[in-house]
Amino acid sequence: MYNKVFIVDDDEVSIFLTETILEAESFATECRGFLDAQQALQSLLESAAGNEEALPEVIFLDLNMPFLSGWDFLEALAPYEEALKGRCRIYILTSSVDEQERRRANSSSLVAGFLQKPLEDQWVLQLKKSY
Amino acid sequence: MNVFYSPLQHSAGLASMRLEQLNRRYFNNYPDAIYTIGMDNAFHTVNNTVCQVLQRSREELIGQSFSLFIHPEHWEESVGYFRAASQGAPQRYQTVVLRENGESVFLDVTNFPLKVDGEMVGILGIAKDITLQKERERALLQTSQELQRQNEELELFRKIIAHDFRSPIARLLGLGRLLQKDNLPEKTKQTAVNAILQSAQQLDGMVRDLNQMLTLHHQGDEPRELCDVEELVQHCLSDLQQEINNAEATVTLAGSESLHLFTVKAFLTSIIRNLLSNAIKYRQPGRTLAIIVSVEQHDNEAVISVADNGTGMDLEKVGTSLFKMYKRFHHEIDGKGLGLYLVKEQVRLLGGRIEVESTPGAGTTFTLRLPIL
Numbered sequence: 066m067y068n069k070v071f072i073v074d075d076d077e078v079s080i081f082l083t084e085t086i087l088e089a090e091s092f093a094t095e096c097r098g099f100l101d102a103q104q105a106l107q108s109l110l111e112s113a114a115g116n117e118e119a120l121p122e123v124i125f126l127d128l129n130m131p132f133l134s135g136w137d138f139l140e141a142l143a144p145y146e147e148a149l150k151g152r153c154r155i156y157i158l159t160s161s162v163d164e165q166e167r168r169r170a171n172s173s174s175l176v177a178g179f180l181q182k183p184l185e186d187q188w189v190l191q192l193k194k195s196y
Numbered sequence: 197m198n199v200f201y202s203p204l205q206h207s208a209g210l211a212s213m214r215l216e217q218l219n220r221r222y223f224n225n226y227p228d229a230i231y232t233i234g235m236d237n238a239f240h241t242v243n244n245t246v247c248q249v250l251q252r253s254r255e256e257l258i259g260q261s262f263s264l265f266i267h268p269e270h271w272e273e274s275v276g277y278f279r280a281a282s283q284g285a286p287q288r289y290q291t292v293v294l295r296e297n298g299e300s301v302f303l304d305v306t307n308f309p310l311k312v313d314g315e316m317v318g319i320l321g322i323a324k325d326i327t328l329q330k331e332r333e334r335a336l337l338q339t340s341q342e343l344q345r346q347n348e349e350l351e352l353f354r355k356i357i358a359h360d361f362r363s364p365i366a367r368l369l370g371l372g373r374l375l376q377k378d379n380l381p382e383k384t385k386q387t388a389v390n391a392i393l394q395s396a397q398q399l400d401g402m403v404r405d406l407n408q409m410l411t412l413h414h415q416g417d418e419p420r421e422l423c424d425v426e427e428l429v430q431h432c433l434s435d436l437q438q439e440i441n442n443a444e445a446t447v448t449l450a451g452s453e454s455l456h457l458f459t460v461k462a463f464l465t466s467i468i469r470n471l472l473s474n475a476i477k478y479r480q481p482g483r484t485l486a487i488i489v490s491v492e493q494h495d496n497e498a499v500i501s502v503a504d505n506g507t508g509m510d511l512e513k514v515g516t517s518l519f520k521m522y523k524r525f526h527h528e529i530d531g532k533g534l535g536l537y538l539v540k541e542q543v544r545l546l547g548g549r550i551e552v553e554s555t556p557g558a559g560t561t562f563t564l565r566l567p568i569l
Contacts, residue, residue: 076363076367078367078371078391078394078395079366079367079370081387081388081391082367082370082371082374082391085374085384085388086370086374089377129359129360129363132513160359160362160363160366160367161358161359161362162358162362163355163358163359181366182363182366182367182369182370183366183367183369183370183371183373184370
């Protein structure tokens with residue numbers, strides 16, 4: 066079981082769904098949902114600068130969000146890639162079926178995987194195995 | 197001594213007579229305009245086509261300066277080309293002439309220097325009427341611009357389907373699967389059922405919006421009618437009365453100037469309703485919403501503004517995305533994101549423009565400017 070998981074999504078229902086599935090699979094001790102990507106980013110940046118123990122092990126990141134998109138989020142994290150490596154895995158979790166976005170995500174070294182909503186039980190099980 | 201005409205001489209004279217006549221006939225009936233202009237800028241000879249193109253008689257043209265018939269916008273360059281040709285360098289250029297009735301005719305002109313015994317006496321010119329060709333070019337340009345716009349929209353629609361329509365669908369799939377699970381807490385079940393309904397409603401709204409938008413794009417020449425702007429605003433307000441009451445908002449109609457616009461009523465109604473509905477949606481919690489709608493006339497424009505004291509936005513952050521499709525700039529508020537896109541499209545179709553001013557925490561003002569025809 067993971068310690069801490071972040072879900073960053075501007076859609077409340079999406080967070081509810083992801084949380085419920087993760088809970089049902091006993092995925093993590095703590096699931097934190099962020100409706101505001103800016104808040105999640107702030108929390109991550111604070112942890113990455115010295116308090117690496119506080120970093121979540123897994124982040125589910127939505128792409129299409131107002132103000133700060135998933136891409137902006139990744140860009141802001143890029144300078145901290147070293148600090149995040151091995152401690153924090155970022156999975157894109159999006160409802161988009163745009164192939165261009167999948168390719169773009171796969172080319173980003175910060176991204177551990179590209180998942181399409183809705184989150185499926187079998188993926189959750191696989192992610193749990195890789196713990 | 198007998199005067200004897202040689203048959204040879206005689207037939208040569210006839211032949212030259214015929215050639216002279218043929219030349220004259222050819223000159224007069226040639227399908228392009230042919231003319232000579234003296235060093236004094238005046239027409240010296242003109243053929244029938246010149247008269248047809250300018251719709252003037254030969255008498256009205258001979259002795260008159262050619263520049264009288266040039267479109268004022270082309271006057272300077274035409275005089276320049278004429279000067280160059282009359283100094284010995286042949287010129288080819290396009291210009292526009294004006295008929296007496298104000299009609300413009302596009303011409304492709306070639307002017308040759310005309311010399312007699314080595315001395316410049318003026319120019320010989322040929323002008324082809326290319327008005328039809330120009331009109332076709334313009335129509336073609338318009339068509340290709342329209343095509344390009346439609347292609348960009350097609351790409352936009354692809355994105356809407358890949359991103360925005362997929363979003364409530366993914367939620368519905370996820371929620372459906374969740375409800376199939378056993379041992380689900382009653383509270384989770386209830387949340388899921390509510391969310392299903394909400395997602396379905398959102399999808400329904402998006403389909404309706406998209407349909408409205410596509411219908412909008414198929415309209416090109418909507419019938420315009422004379423509308424009393426104030427009456428139209430009142431109509432929108434009574435449509436939104438329920439929302440206004442729920443928000444406990446006050447709406448003031450400023451600028452009592454009676455303003456009538458010849459416009460597409462449905463568009464203007466939709467624009468104003470969208471702006472009002474946004475003002476209500478993005479009100480500042482804990483502050484009584486006050487909306488001021490003002491209607492004024494500035495020169496040849498109707499200026500309609502909708503000002504609120506709502507949450508406002510940081511326009512630097514929002515940038516050019518404000519009027520795009522499915523862009524949302526507020527958390528926790530159910531915005532479908534199509535409203536302002538529709539507003540912008542409708543304003544464009546009405547030949548107007550829309551501006552926005554906003555201060556975070558203080559409020560937003562949308563100002564709509566429409567031409568008064």
